[in-house]
Amino acid sequence: KAGVTQTPRYLIKTRGQQVTLSCSPISGHRSVSWYQQTPGQGLQFLFEYFSETQRNKGNFPGRFSGRQFSNSRSEMNVSTLELGDSALYLCASSLVGGPGTEAFFGQGTRLTVV
């Protein structure tokens, strides 16, 4: 079956702009999580959505937001981009989420802010 699909794979934006990243989970998976990966901070949890509801949120400013649709697809949005937002953004899906669940990751979206 198809894996987790993230689009676009690469993105270049200018400071101050906003960006929307998309994640299509594995068919049947209802939980979607987002992570930011940078060389300095490593992998950091952004948020998790389950059945269109945000179930958990990491320590990121309000410029980072997300949503999940009824078909479990998820989007994350970053407004007023800063240079420090340059990162690899990873999406992970799982059947129902929750502790101990195996998360299946996409290949990520590489965002560069110039």
Add this chain to the structure above:
Amino acid sequence: AQTVTQSQPEMSVQEAETVTLSCTYDTSESNYYLFWYKQPPSRQMILVIRQEAYKQQNATENRFSVNFQKAAKSFSLKISDSQLGDTAMYFCAFSSTQGGSEKLVFGKGTKLTVNP
């Protein structure tokens, strides 16, 4: 808050040999999950192995096994018979059983290179 520490930023091993990657974590919880994920140059993270804290038996998956020392809060990964395809970043991760969420807390990773 939970923290995960991987003290070896880089390691290398010869093909067919055995290598052990270290991971320590800090938590006040008694039950939780620990994971090792692999991220090859293709960037896609793949689950290598998972351990539930209340299970005393160390998890194994083919050539991959863990040494879980709960009291010491240590969770090392042993890769036996290393293969070139094992070259990747390896991340240790923690998942709390509280809150019902899937949130993973990752270490900074260990870059493993398998040499021919």
